Amino acid sequence: xxxxxxxxxxxxxxxxxxxxxxxxxxxxxxxxxxxxxxxxxxxxxxxxxxxxxxxxxxxxxxxxxxxxxxxxxxxxxxxxxxxxxxxxxxxxxxxxxxxxxxxxxxxxxxxxxxxxxxxxxxxxxxxxxxxxxxxxxxxxxxxxxxxxxxxxxxxxxxxxxxxxxxxxxxxxxxxxxxxxxxxxxxxxxxxxxxxxxxxxxxxxxxxxxxxxxxxxxxxxxxxxxxxxxxxxxxxxx
Numbered sequence: 001x002x003x004x005x006x007x008x009x010x011x012x013x014x015x016x017x018x019x020x021x022x023x024x025x026x027x028x029x030x031x032x033x034x035x036x037x038x039x040x041x042x043x044x045x046x047x048x049x050x051x052x053x054x055x056x057x058x059x060x061x062x063x064x065x066x067x068x069x070x071x072x073x074x075x076x077x078x079x080x081x082x083x084x085x086x087x088x089x090x091x092x093x094x095x096x097x098x099x100x101x102x103x104x105x106x107x108x109x110x111x112x113x114x115x116x117x118x119x120x121x122x123x124x125x126x127x128x129x130x131x132x133x134x135x136x137x138x139x140x141x142x143x144x145x146x147x148x149x150x151x152x153x154x155x156x157x158x159x160x161x162x163x164x165x166x167x168x169x170x171x172x173x174x175x176x177x178x179x180x181x182x183x184x185x186x187x188x189x190x191x192x193x194x195x196x197x198x199x200x201x202x203x204x205x206x207x208x209x210x211x212x213x214x215x216x217x218x219x220x221x222x223x224x225x226x227x228x229x230x231x232x233x234x235x236x237x
Contacts, residue, residue: 001171002225003142004056007046009085013039021083031079035069043069047090052220055092056139057117057175058182061222062092070118072138074131089139091118095181116176126174135170143167149226153186154178189223190230197231209234 070091148158
């Protein structure tokens with residue numbers, strides 16, 4: 001889970017969001033979530049650039065079509081943060097949508113088991129259990145060092161502090177970051193990169209990994225942290 005450093009949104013749009021939030025806070029309107037096309041475009045554009053085209057939670061690749069605006073604090077939990085830009089990030093759709101062709105029951109069950117990230121964290125995906133925000137780690141805060149992405153495609157804790165371990169475990173379970181599909185996608189990424197490395201000299205391997213891990217890029221490769229944790233040692237040699 002990379003740390004997301006946000007870009008400021010247009011001042012006019014920001015003032016519009018503040019006005020919408022104020023109307024909710026003072027009871028003028030009921031809690032709601034409605035954006036104009038211009039507001040959506042501005043918010044999504046700034047978040048997509050800040051996140052470098054990666055899902056805020058699982059780090060799969062997202063673009064303008066396969067994501068949704070995610071409220072870290074759910075709207076029903078914190079109506080005072082519905083239009084708070086600091087509470088907004090972009091999440092992938094996490095296998096929520098059915099296949100475009102008719103699904104078999106097995107396919108439906110598999111897809112539902114793998115719903116993750118923003119859609120996966122809701123209480124409807126966890127037998128009605130409310131979110132424990134004291135345990136749920138946010139990508140808006142710098143928690144990246146607490147996670148380790150192993151060579152089996154799984155996310156582990158990278159700390160010996162029990163409180164931090166509990167937070168990593170809860171976050172992975174709540175967001176379903178170790179769903180079978182995600183684990184397999186991370187493994188595929190590792191295998192593909194390893195195959196590429198096997199065809200390169202040591203010097204070229206370093207150049208290749210440096211290019212993948214260049215954090216100044218406008219768009220990072222999918223599963224960036226997986227790549228960093230499994231191949232970052234090459235650029236340090």
